[in-house]
Amino acid sequence: MGTSISQSSPRTSGWKPVHICYTSDIIPEERILTEVWRSADNPSDPVQMSTEMKSDIIYSCYKSVKSSNNFLEALNKFNGVILETKSNSIAAEFAKRSIPVAYQGADPADQWTNRFFSEITKYIVSRDTSGFVGEKYRNKTVRDLDGFKKRIGENLDIFLSSQRKDIKTKKDWNVFIDTTIAKLKSKQ
Numbered sequence: 001m002g003t004s005i006s007q008s009s010p011r012t013s014g015w016k017p018v019h020i021c022y023t024s025d026i027i028p029e030e031r032i033l034t035e036v037w038r039s040a041d042n043p044s045d046p047v048q049m050s051t052e053m054k055s056d057i058i059y060s061c062y063k064s065v066k067s068s069n070n071f072l073e074a075l076n077k078f079n080g081v082i083l084e085t086k087s088n089s090i091a092a093e094f095a096k097r098s099i100p101v102a103y104q105g106a107d108p109a110d111q112w113t114n115r116f117f118s119e120i121t122k123y124i125v126s127r128d129t130s131g132f133v134g135e136k137y138r139n140k141t142v143r144d145l146d147g148f149k150k151r152i153g154e155n156l157d158i159f160l161s162s163q164r165k166d167i168k169t170k171k172d173w174n175v176f177i178d179t180t181i182a183k184l185k186s187k188q
Contacts, residue, residue, distance in 0.1 A: 022132035
């Protein structure tokens with residue numbers, strides 16, 4: 001039996017505003033998405049989330065969903081691409097996880113895009129927030145933390161539903177990722 005180790009965000013100055021958001025309840029929750037994405041896509045960090053999201057393997061997942069009639073077909077296509085290219089990553093796992101949920105809506109490709117952003121954001125938030133629960137933090141209890149993460153997800157869902165998604169090529173995908181993250185980073 002294995003154990004799970006939480007890989008927290010780097011303890012760099014770029015992540016300090018996010019950690020302050022998790023500590024202080026004076027900062028509005030709507031601001032937290034902005035700070036999370038500013039940190040997750042900070043050029044000074046060795047790995048920018050946008051780079052992972054714009055990778056060929058993630059675009060392949062989008063194409064698999066766009067060209068499939070059901071989630072099993074999309075999963076099989078995407079798993080085939082992963083095996084063929086040996087390009088699995090944590091972002092690819094979140095992309096894969098987003099496939100079944102995407103087919104619960106009318107437009108699976110649009111739903112997948114929203115769910116993928118949601119999974120990435122949930123990961124970024126969850127890897128740190130468990131260390132910010134207690135009397136001296138914004139979330140006093142685990143129940144508070146659960147509600148906090150749920151509200152962040154709801155704010156993201158509202159934001160994503162208003163984003164235009166006209167993706168036909170890899171270049172369109174990259175523009176969509178860059179534009180969406182730029183808007184998240186500048187959202188007040």
